[in-house]
Amino acid sequence: MHDYVRRILDSAVYEVATETPLERMGMLSERLGRDVFLKREDLLPVFSFKLRGAYNKIAKLSASERQRGVICASAGNHAQGVAYSARRIGVRAIIVMPTTTPSIKVKAVKRLGGEVIIFGDTFDDARLHALDLCKKDNLVFVHPYDDPDVIAGQGTIGVELLRQHSSQLAAIYVPIGGGGLAAGIASYVKFLRPEIRVIGVEPEDAASMKAAIAAGQPVPLDEVGIFADGVAVRQAGDETFRLCSTLLDEVVTVTTDEICAAIKDIFDHTRAISEPAGAVSLAGLRKHVGQLDIPGAAIAISSGANMNFDRLRHVAERAEIGERSEALLGVTIPEKPGSYRSFIRLLGDRAITEFNYRIAPGANAQIFVGVALKAGQAEKQEIIALLRNHALTVVDMTDNELAKLHVRYMVGGRVEGLMDEMLYRFEFPERPGALLRFLEGLHSDWNISLFHYRNHGSDFGRVLAGIQVPRNERPAFEQFLKELGYAHWDETGNPAYGMFLGMN
Structure with a gap:
């Protein structure tokens, strides 16, 4: 010490x-x-503490060591520190960076005058290659952490x-x-x-x-x-x-x-x-x-x-999940008219952050839903208990890596034999009751066949909804949209819908 x-x-x-x-x-x-x-x-100057150790190491080099030049391996911040310090002192700097290095760091090192070599998938791959070059070309290795002057x-x-x-x-x-x-x-x-x-x-x-x-x-x-x-x-x-x-x-x-x-x-x-x-x-x-x-x-x-x-x-x-201010739930509800309204009413005035659903054959519907939490884990358990008490099957997916990374974006697909589906894109005002107002305004024989919503922190929530409306009821549906007053666009003819979501 x-x-x-x-x-x-x-x-x-x-x-x-x-x-x-x-x-x-x-x-x-x-x-x-x-x-x-x-x-x-x-x-x-390089947006990282790494400048301290890199400069201290290079500044302590002898005149003969400076003439040889320096080399390091780094995922980015140490590289920028070495490149910045070497340019300041007037020393050649070669930087070996793994392929996973963010491009912003690679570009920054080049701007600072470092000679960048991209090698290996990990820092350790880059480090071994840098050590080989160090020995081959008689360079001075500037270790990112395991060196007394850097420390x-x-x-x-x-x-x-x-x-x-x-x-x-x-x-x-x-x-x-x-x-x-x-x-x-x-x-x-x-x-x-x-x-x-x-x-x-x-x-x-x-x-x-x-x-x-x-x-x-x-x-x-x-x-x-x-x-x-x-x-x-x-x-x-x-x-x-x-x-x-x-x-x-x-x-x-x-x-x-x-x-x-x-x-x-x-x-x-x-x-x-x-x-x-x-x-x-x-x-x-x-x-x-x-x-x-x-x-x-x-x-x-x-x-x-x-x-x-x-x-x-x-x-x-x-x-939001890291703050424990959002719960992600997989919920099974009956596949019948009115189920969505009943589900939303159970949640009360809690803010829904995400809602994904695609109709499928069978008696039950699977929905992926996010709910904003004000009281953390205790409130999440309260919501789960409430839903289960109303005979709904609930799976907590808040800490499910597969669900968070992939499944939430993949709820959907084609459905054979689906008739009279129209696809609309909406902007819902981000206020309590906006979704419930939409659901309660639908006629009982207009079935929701697809629903995707995600809160992005703006004044409006972007919603994609598929609704089965018989052709003879389309004028009434248009009137409903007019009275609803939400910004909306008919996407039924969109080629993305036809390729990935619509009927074959």
């Missing part, structure tokens, strides 16, 4: 970085009943935290990939303030440090999830394991949904969009802080904001 404290205080980080803000998260603090602070490492550079965050929050502090939650950030912060914080708990946080599907601590040594994971690609490391480092196993108070793990909910919290507070790895520590804080038995504030590290725009839809879909 003494050696690392000296290295941290002697760091060259502030030649390129400034002290990042520590911000109180007001809404989350009120919700959790404890002051919560966010360390804004996403505000550094010391990341440890400067610990210095800032203790200076920025001198009052009572209960815990610091730190994301772990290979462990460099956690090792650096813990080395400094535990030296000066050993009573502060330093808690590592990893994704459940990439918990390499937790596995190492359980085994007593670094061990490779059989599989590594890549949603939080910035911390998707198969095996913890030797040096980082030595430090983390001694200095960390605990390592907690979080799910993809919990990470997405944390991204939403960061956005709500900062209007900045964190990458999944950048929100891991806040996800851990949200999950674990209630277990702390000591008073004081809790800090999470917002470690990066290199998010691919095309991932936002997935994050938004999963955030």
